[in-house]
Amino acid sequence: MTPLLSVTDLRIDITHGAARAVLAGVSFDVAPGDTVGIVGASGGGKTSLALALIGLLPPGLRASGRVAFEGRDVLSLDDRARRDLRGRRLSMVFQEPFTALNPRQRVGAQVAEMATAHGQRDARRALRDAVTMLGRVGLAEPDERARRLPHQLSGGERQRVLLAMALLLEPALLIADEPTSALDVTVQGQVLELLREQQREIGMALLLVSHDLGVVAGTCRRTLVMHEGRIVEDAPTRQVFTAPRHPLTTALVGAVSRIGARA
Amino acid sequence: MAARTWRRLLDDRPARAAAAVLACASLAALLAPWISGYDPTLQPDPVTLRLVPPSWQHLMGTDPYSRDVLSRLLHGARVSLGVAAGSMLLAATLGTALGALAAVVGGWVDSFVSGLVDVLIAVPRLLIVVALVATFGALSPWWLVVLLGGTGWLTTARIVRAELRDNLQREYVLAARALGATKWRITWQHLLPAVAPQVAVAAALALAAVVPLEAALSFVGLGVQPPLPSWGNILLDGADYLTSAWWLVVFPVTAITCTVGAALVLADRLRAAIAGEEQAS
Amino acid sequence: MTRLILTRLLQAAAVCAVVATSVFVLLQYAPGDPFAASLDGTDVPPSVRAEWRARYGFDLPPVERFTRWAGALTQGQLGYAPSQHRAVSAVLADAIPRTLLLVGVALALGFALGVLIGLLQARHRGRWPDRAIGALTLGGVAMPEFLLGLLAMTWLGARWRLFPVAGLVSEGDVAAWPMWERALDHLWHLALPAGVLAISVAARVARHQRAALLGVLSEDFIRTARSKGLGEWAVLWRHALPNAIGPVLALLGLALPSLVGGAVLIEKIFGWPGMGLTLFDALLARDYPLILAATLLATLMAVVARTLTDIVAELVAPRRVRTS
Numbered sequence: 001m002t003p004l005l006s007v008t009d010l011r012i013d014i015t016h017g018a019a020r021a022v023l024a025g026v027s028f029d030v031a032p033g034d035t036v037g038i039v040g041a042s043g044g045g046k047t048s049l050a051l052a053l054i055g056l057l058p059p060g061l062r063a064s065g066r067v068a069f070e071g072r073d074v075l076s077l078d079d080r081a082r083r084d085l086r087g088r089r090l091s092m093v094f095q096e097p098f099t100a101l102n103p104r105q106r107v108g109a110q111v112a113e114m115a116t117a118h119g120q121r122d123a124r125r126a127l128r129d130a131v132t133m134l135g136r137v138g139l140a141e142p143d144e145r146a147r148r149l150p151h152q153l154s155g156g157e158r159q160r161v162l163l164a165m166a167l168l169l170e171p172a173l174l175i176a177d178e179p180t181s182a183l184d185v186t187v188q189g190q191v192l193e194l195l196r197e198q199q200r201e202i203g204m205a206l207l208l209v210s211h212d213l214g215v216v217a218g219t220c221r222r223t224l225v226m227h228e229g230r231i232v233e234d235a236p237t238r239q240v241f242t243a244p245r246h247p248l249t250t251a252l253v254g255a256v257s258r259i260g261a262r263a
Numbered sequence: 264m265a266a267r268t269w270r271r272l273l274d275d276r277p278a279r280a281a282a283a284v285l286a287c288a289s290l291a292a293l294l295a296p297w298i299s300g301y302d303p304t305l306q307p308d309p310v311t312l313r314l315v316p317p318s319w320q321h322l323m324g325t326d327p328y329s330r331d332v333l334s335r336l337l338h339g340a341r342v343s344l345g346v347a348a349g350s351m352l353l354a355a356t357l358g359t360a361l362g363a364l365a366a367v368v369g370g371w372v373d374s375f376v377s378g379l380v381d382v383l384i385a386v387p388r389l390l391i392v393v394a395l396v397a398t399f400g401a402l403s404p405w406w407l408v409v410l411l412g413g414t415g416w417l418t419t420a421r422i423v424r425a426e427l428r429d430n431l432q433r434e435y436v437l438a439a440r441a442l443g444a445t446k447w448r449i450t451w452q453h454l455l456p457a458v459a460p461q462v463a464v465a466a467a468l469a470l471a472a473v474v475p476l477e478a479a480l481s482f483v484g485l486g487v488q489p490p491l492p493s494w495g496n497i498l499l500d501g502a503d504y505l506t507s508a509w510w511l512v513v514f515p516v517t518a519i520t521c522t523v524g525a526a527l528v529l530a531d532r533l534r535a536a537i538a539g540e541e542q543a544s
Numbered sequence: 545m546t547r548l549i550l551t552r553l554l555q556a557a558a559v560c561a562v563v564a565t566s567v568f569v570l571l572q573y574a575p576g577d578p579f580a581a582s583l584d585g586t587d588v589p590p591s592v593r594a595e596w597r598a599r600y601g602f603d604l605p606p607v608e609r610f611t612r613w614a615g616a617l618t619q620g621q622l623g624y625a626p627s628q629h630r631a632v633s634a635v636l637a638d639a640i641p642r643t644l645l646l647v648g649v650a651l652a653l654g655f656a657l658g659v660l661i662g663l664l665q666a667r668h669r670g671r672w673p674d675r676a677i678g679a680l681t682l683g684g685v686a687m688p689e690f691l692l693g694l695l696a697m698t699w700l701g702a703r704w705r706l707f708p709v710a711g712l713v714s715e716g717d718v719a720a721w722p723m724w725e726r727a728l729d730h731l732w733h734l735a736l737p738a739g740v741l742a743i744s745v746a747a748r749v750a751r752h753q754r755a756a757l758l759g760v761l762s763e764d765f766i767r768t769a770r771s772k773g774l775g776e777w778a779v780l781w782r783h784a785l786p787n788a789i790g791p792v793l794a795l796l797g798l799a800l801p802s803l804v805g806g807a808v809l810i811e812k813i814f815g816w817p818g819m820g821l822t823l824f825d826a827l828l829a830r831d832y833p834l835i836l837a838a839t840l841l842a843t844l845m846a847v848v849a850r851t852l853t854d855i856v857a858e859l860v861a862p863r864r865v866r867t868s
Contacts, residue, residue: 056767086773094771099764104786113782114772165772382559385847389805390823390839397827398570472802475688479809482690483824498694505698512698516691524686 037220097158108146278532292340299334353412358419366427467530627829643818650741658749684747689806710815756788797853
């Protein structure tokens with residue numbers, strides 16, 4: 001089966017100079033419907049990798065290599081083609097749910113914008129679909145919540161809004177960058193279950209970036225361990241945790257085991 | 264941190280360019296008596312030499328009174344920039360002093376000063392100045408300095424007060440005070456030098472505001488009085504001939520615009536340097 | 545919100561009180577007789593002058609004169625303007641709407657233009673259009689309004705005769721013209737002075753707007769907007785601008801006093817008979833009642849304008865949303 005996403009030797013460099021590359025040549029595949037976790041210490045390049053895949057690297061960083069998504073090299077696409085992909089086939093959920101939302105726009109409209117940006121001409125229909133989606137991601141009273149501004153929602157609710165936004169057009173691949181770190185444990189579980197549900201329903205692949213090994217262990221079939229811009233381990237999750245090959249992985253896993261069993 | 268801010272500024276190219284422009288203008292003003300070829304107030308030949316276009320003998324032409332425009336511009340720079348610099352220094356000093364007073368003493372002094380600033384800042388400065396000048400008659404450049412400086416200290420006072428108030432509550436200050444240092448001593452030795460870059464921004468903006476103000480006053484006859492030249496009254500002298508004698512307009516306007524522009528760029532880059540330093544620390 | 549309005553109203557009252565008292569006090573020390581300018585050179589005998597002085601209270605001690613004037617003020621009586629041979633209120637009633645028109649049009653035009661220019665710069669940030677426009681806006685801010693007015697008047701008005709150089713309306717029997725022709729003529733006369741002021745406002749607004757937009761563009765929610773596949777203009781217009789326009793409005797409010805000052809000079813240069821020109825002429829004629837009333841009203845207008853801008857800024861960009 002051809003992989004949904006095939007990354008070959010992806011490098012990320014700082015355009016003006018520092019010696020070390022942010023990402024020093026990364027290669028991996030993601031099969032359709034698969035759940036892959038990316039773990040590693042902070043600064044290891046996880047977020048930059050995620051941003052490079054969707055083409056939203058901040059100015060000052062430059063990506064090179066090959067990122068084949070549904071057969072096409074994302075890095076060499078023109079701007080319009082890339083914008084067409086974003087949200088429709090390839091979505092991303094960001095880390096900080098509060099700052100990731102426009103403080104002046106109602107959340108329902110922000111979710112609906114995903115549809116209108118991709119050709120949905122009927123604004124009311126888009127909003128209705130958005131409200132439905134908000135309900136499906138577990139937001140109570142979705143039409144009332146949809147009329148609120150981000151600062152009027154709780155952290156968990158905001159994260160769900162971001163999820164609703166990312167899932168609205170049923171993308172083939174969802175990149176989730178630390179989707180649960182800003183949430184408390186009970187909400188975490190709900191969000192992860194939500195993602196699993198979506199995967200089951202539409203066959204979505206999930207690339208889950210997290211520094212929380214417990215989350216990855218419970219969700220991902222395969223895990224990539226990153227360290228200083230490289231992938232040091234790429235194996236089925238169980239193997240990563242029970243029989244790690246790289247000393248860094250061992251250290252990482254070992255640290256978690258010492259803390260004790262996680263729910 | 265202030266020292267690093269200055270260094271940051273020195274590395275900045277637009278800032279260097281702007282500083283160079285201001286330095287040139289100041290130099291030209293200072294050396295005016297020696298480098299200008301003609302006496303700016305003498306009218307050598309009102310009949311044949313009036314309104315001569317720029318030529319090799321008169322690089323910027325002559326005005327309706329046959330005076331060499333370049334010489335007048337240079338001597339005018341002395342007056343205009345002198346008044347501007349003087350009032351800028353006065354405004355900066357007054358503003359810093361009053362802002363510090365409000366911040367350090369606090370209480371009703373603070374309320375009074377802040378209230379005064381809030382009220383005065385809402386009044387158009389031009390109106391105050393025009394009213395005072397029209398009432399007391401034409402002022403010598405020295406009095407102009409006092410007048411313009413005395414009306415331009417408001418934003419500096421606000422900035423200094425805000426910064427000092429913030430800093431006076433920081434831990435290192437509380438620690439120093441616990442060791443016996445008085446608020447005034449701390450302010451004088453540490454806080455004021457730290458706030459110097461922001462005062463410099465306010466000063467640069469004050470300069471950018473006062474040069475046009477003086478020019479405007481001189482242009483309507485309420486500022487520097489003839490025959491003493493100023494950039495504003497060079498324009499006034501040529502007011503009736505502006506359509507035919509373009510050199511009477513273009514040169515003073517360029518001088519004013521470049522000076523103000525340089526001051527604005529300097530203020531801008533200084534602000535960026537301050538922000539950059541804050542981010543880095 | 546109501547708190548803001550109340551604070552501002554109180555400040556306005558305080559400002560007016562301070563200005564009124566200051567101007568009054570000032571004029572006590574001013575040399576010159578208020579009636580000298582209008583009566584000098586005529587054959588008016590000293591007795592008549594003395595009578596005029598008595599009638600307008602110029603022979604009373606200052607404090608009494610002040611209370612009298614302040615009292616009359618609260619009753620809406622502003623006195624008589626010797627230099628214009630009309631009641632002060634009549635003079636101001638003519639002048640105020642003209643200044644409001646000038647400043648209002650200039651502000652509205654300038655603001656709209658400035659926002660658009662700032663947007664354009666943000667769209668092409670870092671590239672040559674941004675730099676070129678930036679140089680122009682710097683020039684627009686650096687050149688004082690009165691100089692811009694002078695240049696415009698000289699070249700567009702006198703030299704190329706595209707616009708009239710002075711006054712409110714053209715010469716001739718204007719009152720006999722049809723309404724729309726009069727309005728057009730009026731606009732034609734307004735064009736240059738308002739245009740010059742508008743350029744000055746636009747340059748300032750553009751610089752602030754560009755900076756505000758660039759600041760907002762580095763925020764996380766812009767990245768989210770882009771991840772939805774939105775194009776650059778959609779991102780700027782729908783996400784960046786609403787979040788960047790608030791600070792610009794607030795800054796505009798702060799710049800209003802100096803704008804009013806600029807308008808005064810523009811009125812003088814273009815002979816636009818508004819508050820500014822009235823004040824200037826009154827100062828030169830030592831027409832004290834008019835000076836007092838005009839200064840007070842000009843200040844009041846500046847304060848009111850500032851309050852309005854603050855209120856609009858608060859409505860468009862409420863602070864609590866920005867800082868939470």
